[in-house]
Amino acid sequence: MKALVLTKPGNLQIVEKEKPTPQQAEVLVKLKAAALNKRDQFIREGKYPNIQLDSILGSDGAGEVVEAGSSKEKKWVGKQVIINPNINWGDNDEVQSREYTILGMPTNGTFAEYVLVGADRLVEKPKHLSSEESAAFPLAGLTAYRACFHHGKISEGKNVLISGFGGGVAQFAFQFAKATGANVFVTSGSESKLEQALKMGASAAYNYKSKDWFKNSWQSKGGFDVVIDSAGGDQINDFIKVMKPSGRIVFYGATNGLPSSLDMYRMFWNQITLQGSTMGSDKEFIEMVKFVDKHKIKPIIGLVTPYENIVKALDEMAANRKTGKIVVKF
Amino acid sequence: MKALVLTKPGNLQIVEKEKPTPQQAEVLVKLKAAALNKRDQFIREGKYPNIQLDSILGSDGAGEVVEAGSSKEKKWVGKQVIINPNINWGDNDEVQSREYTILGMPTNGTFAEYVLVGADRLVEKPKHLSSEESAAFPLAGLTAYRACFHHGKISEGKNVLISGFGGGVAQFAFQFAKATGANVFVTSGSESKLEQALKMGASAAYNYKSKDWFKNSWQSKGGFDVVIDSAGGDQINDFIKVMKPSGRIVFYGATNGLPSSLDMYRMFWNQITLQGSTMGSDKEFIEMVKFVDKHKIKPIIGLVTPYENIVKALDEMAANRKTGKIVVKF
Structure with missing residues (x-):
């Protein structure tokens, strides 16, 4: 089978690998589509911990179960599935275990014609979604x-x-928050992305490149209950200024680096929460797919391209020009 | 009646004031004891917002109800009470309202022979405690x-x-955490305070003046679920290092100032919470007194001195030498 691996630091290549055989509790999924994440690019650039060469990349995949490891997993054969990329989250909903990893390096991932996963990683594909979606x-x-x-x-x-x-997580957060009936606001540095957000029902959209964007947001809306961020940096202190008392700032990354201070005075007086977050539990994966099904949420797709173009597609993601997920099709 | 007021910035003085008369829903409390807080000293030093001269200071007090504003409050007369210092917390347990203030500037406080308070501010004194306690x-x-x-x-x-x-809140936090059956650890810059904590049942006590104190704490104890802090500053990043995954750092002050960075990377990966906190709701005040009664908790008292010495007592508190609350007695 064809598989995308990191042959040496910085160098990704589609190579021939042997098609794996499922053991007990496992199934073999023939992929129909796989999506790209920043994580894949971080691994390519050597910015991820414990990089192992020659493992197959890719965390996101959807496809059809074609082989079962034992009679117990037989019921899955022929089903269209989405794969939960968690490996060893553990029993505690609050936090992942110390053994936690994510599918796609070191465990062989979804950027291949077939992937081997535990049957407990499978969730049936909602009917309103194509494999690419x-x-x-x-x-x-x-x-x-x-x-x-x-x-x-x-x-x-x-x-x-x-x-x-612009980011993939941010767009899902937007759609999930909208689906619950929240009033959703966005920031972006790109006018076209701000326009897109307004078309999708944003209550307001702010360009963070304009000085004092947060002053307007504060004055017009009475403050935010929740901020979902992955940029970090000094902007964190702007968020603290525009929170309602007891507001929650949740961040799952810090791509702009670390802040040069933290307004703890305002944080304690207004009882603000600053909360780190990453991935989610297995229980939440199942809940997430149910939520997507219930609200008939469709992802924003920026590009669908044949699997053979995957290295170019990663370049495209790294260039950060597209709004929406980039998907490869087998 | 005698009353301590800020006559001009920086200058506290005991003066004669007219004894107030309770209106409907109010009672007059004859104070038996009042305790000093950093807040009082901050007001004295001009470090508190919206300072008004000539208001009577003092947030903490216990005494006897001697007069009721109407027949509805009559049942309180003759009772020994503790006064809830919240004014206008509001209905939301999550956070105080915008009208929130604390007894003792601008509202006349407990550093006087009598204080006027709403009858809904009263809680009966637990029997195991003296008025000073x-x-x-x-x-x-x-x-x-x-x-x-x-x-x-x-x-x-x-x-x-x-x-x-050393601090008053820290000591109550220690006692409350111990009473719930938590394993409680402390830091201090003073060896005598560390010894006192060990005598009171601390699992371990660390001198934060010794470089790498947090490395020992981490190695020996597997990390903390909760940190309760009021110092802030760069130490916040040491705490982030010694938290268990999904640990909570709660701070109610930042006396060492603001940190020069924040380790957001470790925070999001380990799902750490950084939580600002201040005072508590009216419901919590009642719960707190019940908790103290149930567990027969006695405060650590550093000094009891006659009311007439209150300015000297504030000097003593500001010098930060004593472990335990400083109380004046009428």
């Missing part, structure tokens, strides 16, 4: 779901600010 | 109670680190 959800959707609900406690009527609307 | 609880006890339980979610078996064991 399904493949867009796992990693980014799970991260967004946990940030929004487990940590953000977003519910109807809350004022929610999603920063950096 | 009761007076030590309100402001610091309420702050500690909220930090420990509402925000810290401390329960039996948790590893809890109380930083800066």
Whole structure:
């Protein structure tokens, strides 16, 4: 089978690998689509911990179960599935175990014609989604779901600010928050992404490149109950200024680096929460797919391209020009 | 009646004031004891917002109800009470309202022979406490109670680190956490305070002046579930290092100022919470006194001195030499 591996640091290549055989409790999934994540690019660039060469990349995938490891998994054969990319989250909903990893390096991932996964990683594909659409959800959707609900406690009527609307997680967070009936606001540095957010029902959209964007947001809307962020940096202190008392700032990344201070005075007086978040539990993965099914949510897809173009597609993602997930099709 | 007021910035003086008369829903309390808080000293030093001259200072008090504003409050007359220092917390347990203030500037406080308060501010003094002991609880006890339980979610078996064991809130937090069956650890810069904490049942005590104190704490104890802090500063990043995954750092002050960075990477990967906290709701005040009664908790008292010495007593508190609350007696 064809498989995308890191042959040496920085160098990705589609190579021939042997098709794996499922053991007990495992199934073999023939992939129909796989989606790209920043994680894949971080591994390519050597910015991820414990990189192992020659493992197959890819965390997101949807396809058909074609082989079962034992009679117990037989019921899955022929089913259209989405794959939960968690490996060893563990029993505690609050936090992943120390053995936790994500599908796609070191465990062989979804950027291949076939992938071997535990049968307990499978969720049936919702009917309203194509395989390409399904493949867009796992990693980014799970991260967004946990940030929004487990940590953000977003519910109807809350004022929610999603920063950096361009990113995959940010867009799912936007859609999930909208689906609960929250008033959703966005920031972006791109006017076209701000326009897109407004078309999708954003209550307001702010360009964070304009100085004092946060002053307007504060004055016009009375403050935010929740901010969902992955940029970090000094902007964190702007968020603290525009929170309602007892507001929650949830972040799942810090792509702009660390802040040069933290306004703890305002944080304690207004009882603000600053909450780190990452991925989500197995239980949340199942809940997320149910939520997507219930609200008939479709992902924003920026590009669908044949699997053979995957290295170019990763370049495209790294260039950060597209709104929406990038998906490869087998 | 005698009353302590700020006659001009920096200058406290005991003056003669007219004894107030309660109106409907109010009672007059003849104070038996009042306790000192950093807040009083901050007001004296001009470090508190919206300072008004000539208001009577003092947030903590215990005494006897001697006069009722109407027949409805009559049942309180003759009762020994502790005064809830919250004014206008509001209906939301999550956070104080915008009208929230604390007894003692601008509203006349407890550093006087009599104080006028709403009858709904009264809680009966637990029998195991003297008036001097009761007076030590309100402001610091309420702050500690909220930090420990509402925000810290401390329960039996948790590893809890109380930083800066010298302070009043820190000591109540220590006692409350111990009473729930948590494993309680402390830091202090003073060896005598560390010894006192060990005598009171601390699982371990660390001198934060010794470089790498946090490395020892991490290695020996597997990390903390909760940190209760009021110092802030760069130490926040040491705490982030010694938290268990999904641990909670709760702070109700930042006396060392703001940190020069924040380790957001470790925070999101380990799903750490950084939580600002201040005072507590009216409901929590009642719960706190019940908790103190149930567990027969006695405050650590550093000094009891006659009311006439109150300015000297504030000097003593500001010098930070004493462990325990400083109480004046009428």
